[in-house]
Amino acid sequence: MAPKVGILAGGGPLPGYLVDACRSSGRDVFVIAFEGQADPRVVEAAPHAWVRLGAAGEALDRLRAEAVEEIVMAGPVTRPTWRELRPDRRAAKFLGRGLLNKGDDGLLGAIVRALEEEEGFRVIGADDLLDDLQATAGPFGAYGPDEDSTADIEQGVRVLHTTGPLDIGQAVIVQQGIVLGLEAAEGTRGLIERCAGLRREGRGGVLVKLPKPGQETRADMPSIGPETLRAAAASGLAGIAVATGATLVFERDEVVRLADEHGLFVVGIAPSDIVAGYASGS
Amino acid sequence: MAPKVGILAGGGPLPGYLVDACRSSGRDVFVIAFEGQADPRVVEAAPHAWVRLGAAGEALDRLRAEAVEEIVMAGPVTRPTWRELRPDRRAAKFLGRGLLNKGDDGLLGAIVRALEEEEGFRVIGADDLLDDLQATAGPFGAYGPDEDSTADIEQGVRVLHTTGPLDIGQAVIVQQGIVLGLEAAEGTRGLIERCAGLRREGRGGVLVKLPKPGQETRADMPSIGPETLRAAAASGLAGIAVATGATLVFERDEVVRLADEHGLFVVGIAPSDIVAGYASGS
Numbered sequence: 009m010a011p012k013v014g015i016l017a018g019g020g021p022l023p024g025y026l027v028d029a030c031r032s033s034g035r036d037v038f039v040i041a042f043e044g045q046a047d048p049r050v051v052e053a054a055p056h057a058w059v060r061l062g063a064a065g066e067a068l069d070r071l072r073a074e075a076v077e078e079i080v081m082a083g084p085v086t087r088p089t090w091r092e093l094r095p096d097r098r099a100a101k102f103l104g105r106g107l108l109n110k111g112d113d114g115l116l117g118a119i120v121r122a123l124e125e126e127e128g129f130r131v132i133g134a135d136d137l138l139d140d141l142q143a144t145a146g147p148f149g150a151y152g153p154d155e156d157s158t159a160d161i162e163q164g165v166r167v168l169h170t171t172g173p174l175d176i177g178q179a180v181i182v183q184q185g186i187v188l189g190l191e192a193a194e195g196t197r198g199l200i201e202r203c204a205g206l207r208r209e210g211r212g213g214v215l216v217k218l219p220k221p222g223q224e225t226r227a228d229m230p231s232i233g234p235e236t237l238r239a240a241a242a243s244g245l246a247g248i249a250v251a252t253g254a255t256l257v258f259e260r261d262e263v264v265r266l267a268d269e270h271g272l273f274v275v276g277i278a279p280s281d282i283v284a285g286y287a288s289g290s
Numbered sequence: 291m292a293p294k295v296g297i298l299a300g301g302g303p304l305p306g307y308l309v310d311a312c313r314s315s316g317r318d319v320f321v322i323a324f325e326g327q328a329d330p331r332v333v334e335a336a337p338h339a340w341v342r343l344g345a346a347g348e349a350l351d352r353l354r355a356e357a358v359e360e361i362v363m364a365g366p367v368t369r370p371t372w373r374e375l376r377p378d379r380r381a382a383k384f385l386g387r388g389l390l391n392k393g394d395d396g397l398l399g400a401i402v403r404a405l406e407e408e409e410g411f412r413v414i415g416a417d418d419l420l421d422d423l424q425a426t427a428g429p430f431g432a433y434g435p436d437e438d439s440t441a442d443i444e445q446g447v448r449v450l451h452t453t454g455p456l457d458i459g460q461a462v463i464v465q466q467g468i469v470l471g472l473e474a475a476e477g478t479r480g481l482i483e484r485c486a487g488l489r490r491e492g493r494g495g496v497l498v499k500l501p502k503p504g505q506e507t508r509a510d511m512p513s514i515g516p517e518t519l520r521a522a523a524a525s526g527l528a529g530i531a532v533a534t535g536a537t538l539v540f541e542r543d544e545v546v547r548l549a550d551e552h553g554l555f556v557v558g559i560a561p562s563d564i565v566a567g568y569a570s571g572s
Contacts, residue, residue, distance in 0.1 A: 166456075167456055167458070170452060170453065170455070170456055171452065171453060171456075171472075173452070174448075174449055174452055174453075174469065176449070176469045176472060177469075186475065187456065187458045187459075187474045187475065188474055188475045189474045189475065189476065190453075190458060190472045190474050192469045192470055192471045192472050192488075193468065193469070193470045193471060193485075193488040194471065194484065194488055198484075202476065202480075202484060203475075206474075206475040206476055
């Protein structure tokens with residue numbers, strides 16, 4: 009039987025999809041639900057424990073007591089205030105290394121290494137449990153990018169290839185060759201919403217969301233879902249491009265239905281077809 | 291006597307400062323005020339003509355009729371709708387080259403070249419008329435950056451050096467090593483306001499605003515003024531860093547007064563001290 013999985017649950021629906029996937033394949037699962045981050049409606053249907061984000065020692069002890077062997081980190085964790093964090097001794101070890109002053113990749117990569125090398129767990133990616141959620145190649149629904157949108161996608165890939173090493177964000181919105189906005193701390197939904205007011209008259213506008221080159225996708229794989237589509241439609245975008253095989257698509261049927269309803273395209277692309285050497289994953 | 295100056299006036303206070311500077315040095319001046327862009331209170335105190343942005347032929351004919359020899363482009367021009375633009379034959383020549391699908395630098399650089407090489411004007415920079423508005427080195431007021439802010443400034447310079455060739459924006463906000471936001475189509479004030487909600491608990495947060503490497507500063511030199519300070523104070527930033535000798539500081543006395551009142555620093559830096567080869571201007 010496959011080893012028991014521990015889910016370190018941040019926000020959003022991903023932890024719930026992982027619980028469902030484990031159950032349908034007969035795998036045992038235990039959820040560490042981070043206080044102030046995980047959604048109770050998502051995690052409380054499975055065996056779980058609520059743990060402060062700063063209580064790394066408690067989380068690790070509980071995972072061992074539950075005989076968890078493999079760990080998957082799932083869902084975004086908003087940067088906590090120091091009060092919420094109150095690091096215990098093991099959490100302080102991370103913080104003492106100044107990890108919170110790095111970007112997401114630096115922090116998450118270090119956590120993955122520590123969990124494997126110091127704590128003896130195997131860290132797996134959400135996509136290891138959720139093969140069928142991986143973005144496929146080409147258009148998902150009835151619409152595909154036209155010539156203008158294809159040019160905007162290519163521009164977006166070039167921008168993200170350049171900004172990737174800065175570890176700022178995963179997404180950019182391009183319209184008619186102009187970068188309307190580049191994601192940083194506001195997140196993809198914040199980016200889409202603020203770009204609604206920046207669109208130029210006329211057609212187009214594409215969200216390009218890709219892993220940063222070399223990104224630790226086990227801890228933080230880009231994802232889209234129905235919420236992304238609703239925001240994109242409300243902002244008047246023409247479509248969305250994601251990286252084939254390196255993006256999680258939640259509720260794909262609903263994503264396709266919304267895309268077709270609003271006349272948007274969603275397309276899986278290979279960034280390395282556009283910028284040679286654009287490699288992701290680790 | 292110095293040759294007559296024609297001011298191509300977009301928005302903001304800069305055209306007015308230029309009119310004042312010409313008058314106090316006894317230079318004749320004529321203003322082309324772009325409809326929907328220039329502020330009537332700023333331009334109507336000088337000899338001027340209102341011209342549609344798309345009426346390049348009318349603007350050029352009027353400048354010749356007024357015996358203008360030198361041209362200065364002043365103040366931001368928001369991207370017009372096609373209806374506002376309605377390009378005439380000479381404006382269409384620019385558009386036919388696809389200039390509107392380039393970023394700001396590509397467009398402005400091409401306009402400068404066309405004005406000089408095809409139309410026979412000399413294009414000068416706002417700083418040629420406004421020496422005393424150039425940012426000086428070091429702290430402007432009572433406060434300077436502490437160690438944390440200095441590190442954030444350095445991170446901001448590195449980010450802008452990397453993103454500069456993409457021709458996206460001139461400004462970034464960094465706090466505790468994290469990029470909160472990177473300017474694109476929303477402009478500096480939009481950037482400052484949206485980052486207010488993204489700040490992490492605790493101190494710090496620095497706006498770094500620099501010319502892009504190789505930017506056509508004659509057409510589009512970065513600037514700050516009292517409005518920038520008010521927005522930065524309202525957003526809880528610790529301070530602002532600009533490039534010495536490559537940034538216009540409007541109403542410096544008021545900028546310094548606001549900085550001191552709110553405990554902010556404003557500092558002039560040399561980006562090339564932080565990233566070797568960070569050169570601006572053309």
